[in-house]
Amino acid sequence: MSTRIDKRFAALKAEGRAALVTFIMAGDPDYNTSLAIAKALPKAGADIIEMGMPFTDPMADGPAIQAAGLRALKSGQGMTRTLSLVREFREDDDLTPVILMGYYNPIYIYGSERFLTDAKAAGVDGLIVVDLPPEEDEELCLPALKAGLNFIRLATPTTDDKRLPKVLTNTSGFVYYVSVTGVTGTAAPDTSKVTGAVARIKRHTRLPVAVGFGVKTAEQARAIAEGADGVVVGSALVDAMFKSLDKAGKPGTRTVKAVTELVSALAQGVRSARRATAP
Amino acid sequence: MTVQRPNSFRTGPDERGHFGIYGGRFVAETLMPLILELEQAYAQAKADPAFQKEMDDHLANYVGRPSPLYFAQRLTQHCGGAKIYFKREELNHTGAHKVNNVLGQIMLALRMGKTRVIAETGAGMHGVATATLCAKFGLPCVVYMGAVDVERQKPNVLRMKILGAKVRAVEAGARTLKDAMNEALRDWVSNVSDTFYCIGTVAGPHPYPAMVRDFQSIIGRETREQLQAVEGCLPDSLIACIGGGSNAMGLFHPFLDEHAIEIYGVEAAGHGLKSCKHAASIAGGRAGVLHGNRTYLLMDDDGQIEEAHSISAGLDYPGIGPEHAWLNDMGRVQFLSATDEEAVAAFQLCSKLEGIIPALESAHALARVPEIAAKKSKDHLMVVNLSGRGDKDLASVEAFLESKT
Numbered sequence: 001m002s003t004r005i006d007k008r009f010a011a012l013k014a015e016g017r018a019a020l021v022t023f024i025m026a027g028d029p030d031y032n033t034s035l036a037i038a039k040a041l042p043k044a045g046a047d048i049i050e051m052g053m054p055f056t057d058p059m060a061d062g063p064a065i066q067a068a069g070l071r072a073l074k075s076g077q078g079m080t081r082t083l084s085l086v087r088e089f090r091e092d093d094d095l096t097p098v099i100l101m102g103y104y105n106p107i108y109i110y111g112s113e114r115f116l117t118d119a120k121a122a123g124v125d126g127l128i129v130v131d132l133p134p135e136e137d138e139e140l141c142l143p144a145l146k147a148g149l150n151f152i153r154l155a156t157p158t159t160d161d162k163r164l165p166k167v168l169t170n171t172s173g174f175v176y177y178v179s180v181t182g183v184t185g186t187a188a189p190d191t192s193k194v195t196g197a198v199a200r201i202k203r204h205t206r207l208p209v210a211v212g213f214g215v216k217t218a219e220q221a222r223a224i225a226e227g228a229d230g231v232v233v234g235s236a237l238v239d240a241m242f243k244s245l246d247k248a249g250k251p252g253t254r255t256v257k258a259v260t261e262l263v264s265a266l267a268q269g270v271r272s273a274r275r276a277t278a279p
Numbered sequence: 280m281t282v283q284r285p286n287s288f289r290t291g292p293d294e295r296g297h298f299g300i301y302g303g304r305f306v307a308e309t310l311m312p313l314i315l316e317l318e319q320a321y322a323q324a325k326a327d328p329a330f331q332k333e334m335d336d337h338l339a340n341y342v343g344r345p346s347p348l349y350f351a352q353r354l355t356q357h358c359g360g361a362k363i364y365f366k367r368e369e370l371n372h373t374g375a376h377k378v379n380n381v382l383g384q385i386m387l388a389l390r391m392g393k394t395r396v397i398a399e400t401g402a403g404m405h406g407v408a409t410a411t412l413c414a415k416f417g418l419p420c421v422v423y424m425g426a427v428d429v430e431r432q433k434p435n436v437l438r439m440k441i442l443g444a445k446v447r448a449v450e451a452g453a454r455t456l457k458d459a460m461n462e463a464l465r466d467w468v469s470n471v472s473d474t475f476y477c478i479g480t481v482a483g484p485h486p487y488p489a490m491v492r493d494f495q496s497i498i499g500r501e502t503r504e505q506l507q508a509v510e511g512c513l514p515d516s517l518i519a520c521i522g523g524g525s526n527a528m529g530l531f532h533p534f535l536d537e538h539a540i541e542i543y544g545v546e547a548a549g550h551g552l553k554s555c556k557h558a559a560s561i562a563g564g565r566a567g568v569l570h571g572n573r574t575y576l577l578m579d580d581d582g583q584i585e586e587a588h589s590i591s592a593g594l595d596y597p598g599i600g601p602e603h604a605w606l607n608d609m610g611r612v613q614f615l616s617a618t619d620e621e622a623v624a625a626f627q628l629c630s631k632l633e634g635i636i637p638a639l640e641s642a643h644a645l646a647r648v649p650e651i652a653a654k655k656s657k658d659h660l661m662v663v664n665l666s667g668r669g670d671k672d673l674a675s676v677e678a679f680l681e682s683k684t
């Protein structure tokens with residue numbers, strides 16, 4: 001089984017560069033704006049799109065993504081609309097991988113089996129569910145793999161060598177290395193440590209390793225892209241979108257552009273990385 | 280559908296932290312190694328007689344245990360049925376049952392070499408207990424408390440500050456206990472190497488529900504001995520209020536396998552179960568996943584967590600401990616509820632009849648006592664968990680009564 005994610009990483013490996021993985025919150029600030037942003041992302045240089053499924057209690061997220069989720073919920077976003085957002089995105093883009101990221105409860109309440117069927121049909125390629133560690137694989141991870149979706153797991157600085165194999169066992173698509181012990185969007189990663197951490201994970205797996213949490217600038221993206229197979233940017237994009245809103249929280253003519261300009265800069269950073277030759 | 284009753288209700292959870300379908304370990308990977316380490320450390324401490332001996336010493340000389348089992352004579356007369364006893368947890372140092380659990384966890388934190396403690400709190404009783412033991416053992420302490428609760432529980436905020444703890448008012452979400460717990464989890468994710476998260480109730484990822492239950496079970500064990508000493512027999516019924524459910528689990532657990540004993544948990548019905556402004560997750564919720572465990576939760580059709588409401592800050596939480604969820608499904612514990620108004624009336628009744636001002640939390644249990652007791656014979660022995668004292672609630676009660684006039 002080869003998903004859009006597998007194909008994209010293989011193609012980028014041939015190109016000799018890392019992937020830019022961009023996160024946006026579905027329905028933030030409203031359905032149509034987030035769809036317009038999603039559609040503009042690939043052209044701006046995003047290689048993979050992560051779409052947040054809003055949740056009231058995002059316990060691993062910092063202030064930017066917490067606020068994004070609440071804006072989305074306020075605009076009426078829910079699971080059904082998030083899936084239809086992916087479907088609409090797929091109408092004109094059959095290549096860019098789309099990953100849904102969030103927390104388990106909205107999936108559990110939608111019904112895990114029904115969710116997997118509908119997500120696959122909508123054109124979703126992979127899932128990141130923050131509060132489902134390998135200890136709970138039977139809940140969603142194993143059924144997702146069976147349904148042909150990648151289940152992307154987070155590895156963190158607290159995931160030691162003894163635990164890594166357990167985390168990697170049912171992981172597919174890529175491994176998402178969380179560069180800091182913390183919530184999303186707060187501390188900047190120490191890029192000098194990232195290369196070593198990626199190498200440590202790669203001793204245990206042949207999957208690509210993408211690095212995220214705290215990446216905000218093109219320069220950070222470049223530095224991380226030198227040692228990793230992908231760079232994930234979330235809070236900075238969510239913030240850029242938020243800053244473009246007017247006082248009433250309404251999007252304007254600049255809103256989509258505010259995100260795509262930052263994505264273009266990040267993409268340049270990723271593309272200018274001098275990569276060590278692959279092992 | 281008939282429910283398959285287990286041989287024992289006291290063997291849970293399984294090795295993966297499940298009580299039936301409830302419980303589990305639904306946490307971010309960053310925290311997973313930490314809770315595995317905690318599970319191991321707790322198992323070792325539990326098996327270490329020296330740990331238990333030290334804890335017993337602190338429970339006796341610092342907490343003031345055993346707490347009395349008191350015959351509530353005038354309330355008994357008032358109800359005209361069962362003989363009502365109060366388990367006086369409000370007489371513990373810090374004024375509630377919370378200290379039983381915090382002592383165990385702080386001793387464990389020291390044993391694990393942790394140098395910083397965080398906690399969430401609703402009414403502030405768990406925060407005060409944590410601040411107190413951190414002062415006693417010389418550990419820095421940060422307590423997360425919803426901004427709404429900071430406002431309505433000012434005396435406890437002041438107590439925590441005097442005890443040397445930092446109180447962080449949480450402005451996210453509904454600004455109550457649920458949001459305080461989110462923020463404490465975010466702190467823990469950010470400070471993994473030195474920080475111990477002291478959870479205040481029988482909820483959260485495994486091993487917390489089982490560990491907190493074990494530390495609180497002293498309530499039920501003492502009750503058994505004390506009632507045996509004065510009445511020569513076991514209780515016929517037990518009743519306790521339930522937010523997360525730690526005082527209730529502490530009283531109930533040692534008696535779960537005595538099938539003749541009726542067990543009642545009382546949830547907070549706020550403005551009424553039909554009002555959508557309540558905190559009764561068993562009565563008004565369904566199974567979902569939040570804060571590391573699967574349990575009954577208040578939520579909308581999209582799985583978004585709803586805000587709970589109760590006049591009692593300590594019950595103002597949209598979930599319940601997973602073991603309670605399971606005991607409900609098994610039919611072993613009967614879950615009732617009491618509204619804000621009923622709790623305040625019971626608060627006044629208990630104060631006037633017994634000279635004991637109960638916490639608004641405990642007043643929820645007291646609110647259901649008269650109708651249950653009235654139907655029982657005079658030799659029926661009922662134990663009510665008087666889980667906390669009500670000094671902290673005087674302003675809330677006054678405001679409630681004024682709003683009614």
